Amino acid sequence: MTRPSITTPLAVLMTLLVGAGCSSLPEDAPPLADMVEPLELLRSPDDEAQRERLPAGGFTGLYVADAADTLEAALGDAEGVEVVRVVENGPADIAEIQTGDLLIQARVGDAPATRLDYTSQWRALELRAKAGERIEVVFDRAGRRARTSIEVQQRLRAPERGDVERLREEQRIGVVVRTATEVEARAGGLAPGAGAVIVGLSKRSPLRHAGLQFGDLLVALGERSVDHPQVVLDAIRAADETLAFTYVRDGNRTTVDVSMSERASELREVWIPPLLTYSSERGNSSTSILLGLFGYESTETAWRTRLLWLFSFSGGDASELLEDDE
Amino acid sequence: MSRVFALIAIACAAAASAQQPELSYVQLENGGVRDSATADMNGDGRSDLVVSTGPIDGARWLHVHFARNATPKFASAPDRKLRLVRDAVAFTVADVDPEPGHEIVLLSPSRAAAVVWSKGSTEPRYVALARIELLWQPADPERCFSWQPGVCDLNGDGLDDLLLPEPSGYRVALQRRAADTTFETTRLEVPLDEDDTEVARRGSALSRTSVRLELTLGDDEAGPMVRVTDGVPAPQAIDQDGDGRADVVALSGTQLLVWRQLESGGFSAEPNARADFGSRLETRTQRWALKALLRELDGTPGAEIVVLSTQDRGGDVFTTLEVFADLESIDANKHSDKLRLRGWSSSPEFDDVDADGRADLSIGSLRVDALAALGGGGDKNLEGQINLFRNGFEGPKGRFARPVALAHRVQLPTDELRGGRSAVARFFRDADGDGVRDLLLAVGDQLRLYITQKRGRRFRLGEPSWQLELVDDAAVQLDEESGLVLVREPKQVIVVGLGS
Numbered sequence: 090m091t092r093p094s095i096t097t098p099l100a101v102l103m104t105l106l107v108g109a110g111c112s113s114l115p116e117d118a119p120p121l122a123d124m125v126e127p128l129e130l131l132r133s134p135d136d137e138a139q140r141e142r143l144p145a146g147g148f149t150g151l152y153v154a155d156a157a158d159t160l161e162a163a164l165g166d167a168e169g170v171e172v173v174r175v176v177e178n179g180p181a182d183i184a185e186i187q188t189g190d191l192l193i194q195a196r197v198g199d200a201p202a203t204r205l206d207y208t209s210q211w212r213a214l215e216l217r218a219k220a221g222e223r224i225e226v227v228f229d230r231a232g233r234r235a236r237t238s239i240e241v242q243q244r245l246r247a248p249e250r251g252d253v254e255r256l257r258e259e260q261r262i263g264v265v266v267r268t269a270t271e272v273e274a275r276a277g278g279l280a281p282g283a284g285a286v287i288v289g290l291s292k293r294s295p296l297r298h299a300g301l302q303f304g305d306l307l308v309a310l311g312e313r314s315v316d317h318p319q320v321v322l323d324a325i326r327a328a329d330e331t332l333a334f335t336y337v338r339d340g341n342r343t344t345v346d347v348s349m350s351e352r353a354s355e356l357r358e359v360w361i362p363p364l365l366t367y368s369s370e371r372g373n374s375s376t377s378i379l380l381g382l383f384g385y386e387s388t389e390t391a392w393r394t395r396l397l398w399l400f401s402f403s404g405g406d407a408s409e410l411l412e413d414d415e
Numbered sequence: 416m417s418r419v420f421a422l423i424a425i426a427c428a429a430a431a432s433a434q435q436p437e438l439s440y441v442q443l444e445n446g447g448v449r450d451s452a453t454a455d456m457n458g459d460g461r462s463d464l465v466v467s468t469g470p471i472d473g474a475r476w477l478h479v480h481f482a483r484n485a486t487p488k489f490a491s492a493p494d495r496k497l498r499l500v501r502d503a504v505a506f507t508v509a510d511v512d513p514e515p516g517h518e519i520v521l522l523s524p525s526r527a528a529a530v531v532w533s534k535g536s537t538e539p540r541y542v543a544l545a546r547i548e549l550l551w552q553p554a555d556p557e558r559c560f561s562w563q564p565g566v567c568d569l570n571g572d573g574l575d576d577l578l579l580p581e582p583s584g585y586r587v588a589l590q591r592r593a594a595d596t597t598f599e600t601t602r603l604e605v606p607l608d609e610d611d612t613e614v615a616r617r618g619s620a621l622s623r624t625s626v627r628l629e630l631t632l633g634d635d636e637a638g639p640m641v642r643v644t645d646g647v648p649a650p651q652a653i654d655q656d657g658d659g660r661a662d663v664v665a666l667s668g669t670q671l672l673v674w675r676q677l678e679s680g681g682f683s684a685e686p687n688a689r690a691d692f693g694s695r696l697e698t699r700t701q702r703w704a705l706k707a708l709l710r711e712l713d714g715t716p717g718a719e720i721v722v723l724s725t726q727d728r729g730g731d732v733f734t735t736l737e738v739f740a741d742l743e744s745i746d747a748n749k750h751s752d753k754l755r756l757r758g759w760s761s762s763p764e765f766d767d768v769d770a771d772g773r774a775d776l777s778i779g780s781l782r783v784d785a786l787a788a789l790g791g792g793g794d795k796n797l798e799g800q801i802n803l804f805r806n807g808f809e810g811p812k813g814r815f816a817r818p819v820a821l822a823h824r825v826q827l828p829t830d831e832l833r834g835g836r837s838a839v840a841r842f843f844r845d846a847d848g849d850g851v852r853d854l855l856l857a858v859g860d861q862l863r864l865y866i867t868q869k870r871g872r873r874f875r876l877g878e879p880s881w882q883l884e885l886v887d888d889a890a891v892q893l894d895e896e897s898g899l900v901l902v903r904e905p906k907q908v909i910v911v912g913l914g915s
Contacts, residue, residue, distance in 0.1 A: 160541070164543045
């Protein structure tokens, strides 16, 4: 008969201890549970008829896209806007711009040069330029810089409607923004593709306390113009304690200082075997004392208590509402 | 329906024999399969599968399927998904970060960057590796292709380095890993060569603006009848001079250029050794094709140089394979071995078929008179032959024994040759465990495994021991490191696991 070995329970205990310490910690914060995103703001307003009546501005025969979807941008080194289409025999084609070129900076006439990071900045130049004026462009082709000059023509009809993006910031402000439509942007004095409309707010968002509402158009954060909704996220992430938000509501422009918040922290796990174990995640918690001699679990809608491994009591929300006493 | 029967047959066959390959089907309804690669992506020691897809929801994706300790080895649902940035031209897999396993390396026209999934994070982070001017640009919106030859350990420190083609040169990026991982880059310049103009005009040899060998047969006026496009892992990283350090070797026009690794572990921009094949080829008057590969064949320090030249003298086509010990031997015209094959030949493969520690030569050949069949109205099939020569068998090491150890005739469908679909013939793995590698042959609509049997001094192949029906547009990819065979179809990847 083999002698009972003390090493077996020790090994089990060690496994438990090591197992408790080995679970990897999440690197991503959970989504905000109290984010409010009204359904009526899920889609952009249908203002196409209004858009087609807006002044069309100049025509360069260039279609550009943000360099945000490039490897440079993923590495945080995005520069310029990418030419995604050149109209055959159009002004840009004549100026020998090619698909794939990156437009780095441009200027109309003697105006100061504009650094190009977002498509709205190029569209602003097109809107500003008159037929016959020239836009001087510095572009990058396969790592080499060059200059050219595009003679602007009169645009005869509105360009294609731009894409809409929804971006979330859930670490410091708790806000969801979408790209403003061209009508919204130009009403706020911005070029198409610029501006960010608030379509979601956390219940505890500092923006609510500062008076901002759903549908407000963000046009500047601190010193930075919102040339793309991404600017909102970048500015919030880089802000210290407060940040000035400039927004447009019903045609009125307002600037408010907003205090930055941060993620609340919570105790998620206590592991002192065999005395106590406790874990909590997203409203669900579990407590066990003396290897389950006493146990308690709860979710947002139910709870259960165990005693001496045999007895248990549980309860929670019922399938009906409370009767109204009155 | 025939596909179903084929699968049932495979399943029955698999039940009957323990030596049958193990199959996994990774299906992709949306987007379609464009390319694939294998590497240990999660650090568990097993080779995982990376699939490049066509556009899904407006973007191309890379799907990573982890190998499981279960059957089938790969599940259809990917374990990781990466939405590719718009300007990603190519991808490769390499160990370029301290995180366990390999990372995906994306190549854009101007950057090489690693995509790293940290433990516990679902979102990847991007790590800059090197600034480059990639040869291929811009990105194809329909596909992101795999460029695995771009990864090698050049300085022998156990870390993956990058060797990437650029216009008129190559970019070497050597990995240094201390607290952080950094890459030290050097550009290798391919010197201008007047002969290249001539080569480019003829369009029948390796061009410096491409890393693919393309040779065409047939009437120039009517266009090519046969186009053989062969992916060349150019440049190669191998110890050419026998000093224990890997060198970079590339073929440009008629010159073999060598950038020898310096004692410091770096490279000079200009090649510091070269050999010229110009005098060996009647380049001015004849149609010709040239290929040079470096392989370790005789066990002595320094790889041997294998030169494959094909010349067409008024319809009399022959292929010559010569082996040289070093660059000086090329100039002195002193080969250590020479083989001559009638007709056109495939790219030679060097695998240790008989497990004696030396790489044997297998090479396919195609008769010239059979080419007439391609002119229309001819036979539906052409007859080709796979030849196996044993290295150092009853002779000096590094010399391929004659007569041929194995000659196996195969029928090549002419439609397939016209369409540019490549046949695969490789002594890839020992599927039956008898110590001899077996032949994997993908021709026409069949992928077949032939068991190689020893018959005295020679080998023979029996009937196929296993086969898989190939659909149109299927491509067969053999992964040397993992031993996996990837059959890439438009909507799925079939992963075939063979023996040792």
